[in-house]
Amino acid sequence: MAHTHDHGSQGHDRSHGAGHVHGSTDKKRVLVAACLTAGFMVVEALGGLFTGSLALLADAGHMLADCIALGLAWYAFHLAGRPATVRLTYGFGRVKTLVAYTNGIAIFAIALWIIYEAWERLLTPAPVLGGPMLVVAIAGLLVNIGCFFVLHGGDRDSLNMRGAILHVLGDLLGSAAAIIAALIILATGWMPIDPILSVLVSLLILSTAWSLMREAAHVLLEGVPASLDRDLIARDIEGTVNGVREVHHMHVWSLDGSSNMATLHACLNDGVDAHKAVSAIKKRLAAAHGIAHATVEPEYGHCADSHDKHDGEHDHALDAAPHHRHHH
Template structure:
């Protein structure tokens, strides 16, 4: 049996961006919480609470990148990259709780509207939007294929939507005095956040359950190796999964033709898996006997 190892890098850039985003979010969070309490706006309070959880989520994402940098050990032979996936799952799951709280509070407020100071609400919401857009830009300059970064970006996108909703609600209240717009827009934001949270949580669970990456369909791998690698007459027992989105894994059994050199053929299979499917870690077992289940 032979193995190929490839551990992805480049986490330092993502780590720095998440750290900056966490600091900016935490810096404005206090002002928004105070502003929401003073103005009485649920939309602003909801966005402030979301920014509080974002600070925790971004800090968790930063810690995940730090932990992932640790070298592999005999107890954790694949390293700690999957901590990033766990962080993404926790971030996605937390958004469900946030959205549920917003909907509950909105239902209470809709039946019993409270006075809202639309002027302060508008100013704070605009400042919050500017801060959130800056954090969003910083995060999107990182690796957007990284599930941990995607989870952080979705949290900030929820903040941007919350700030926009608070701005719209403040303007409507200033122009018309119609208070129900505040809880209504809060629910709209919660629904949009839920949709994004589902995508990240679903992808994280798929990886945690050792699901196969979308581009590693066993039959396609089998057909490609038989056609592209000389000496391979059959491939079976193909298992594909990933440690993180950037680290797909494959194990398989290659049945070789008589006279095919095992070492050279295995090397050719690994090169093909790397070049064609982006798999840098493959375990290939060689068999010269008949194929079978």
């Protein structure tokens, strides 16, 4: 049976257009945040060295990683705007997800380093200049709040944008912790508060970084998006599209965490017009499930792949997995 593949639906064009607008504004937002972060990172690092504050140095370390991460996020948006090539037929959209995953790993590494440094500082306490530390920390907080609001207006469905926001949120928490530590040091002279608050901020960031990495990995592994249920979608097509007897060999995934795609075999009743059935399936997928890009293979009688032993074993393995059962 011929493989029918239609990309020209209006829904797909609308989706692509909206994504392009988001990507353009998000790219500018990330660049502004990167410049603000880079500028203040130098100030905070010098302030940390001058005052002896681990909280400030930890936050400067965050900001250094964030400069790199925001730069990567900007470049990912830049690449995503490029057209597809003969070798990269889907274009560069998934680079954004790859960068989001890399950002999660980077946040993990920084947080673990800060925890190690804090432990060393608790074993051998060092004096901290509370006054200058407070001034630098307040300035850092203002810069990070500015960066956060610049990014917060972007597309929250984009894993790349969420990764960028997470980095800035970590900086914001770090600055807030440094302010609290400076106030306590000025009021009581208790130096251990500096490394203790650094560890608390790191633990908060670790949990969020893990969530980001898990979602990005799910996209890279082409898992079914959390908002969709493949089995329910297959049953919906069987129940709503005239002439469709059965849907099987169905795969649903996301290219970049926001653009959903699907491939499936549609077994049609005898006499049903294949072109009309495929068109109706695509319209249903776009309208009811937000899947604007679909490849549908119409079939009559037995599945064209049913003779392939390897393919059958593959299906059986997927059938055994919870929530990922094929329809036959």
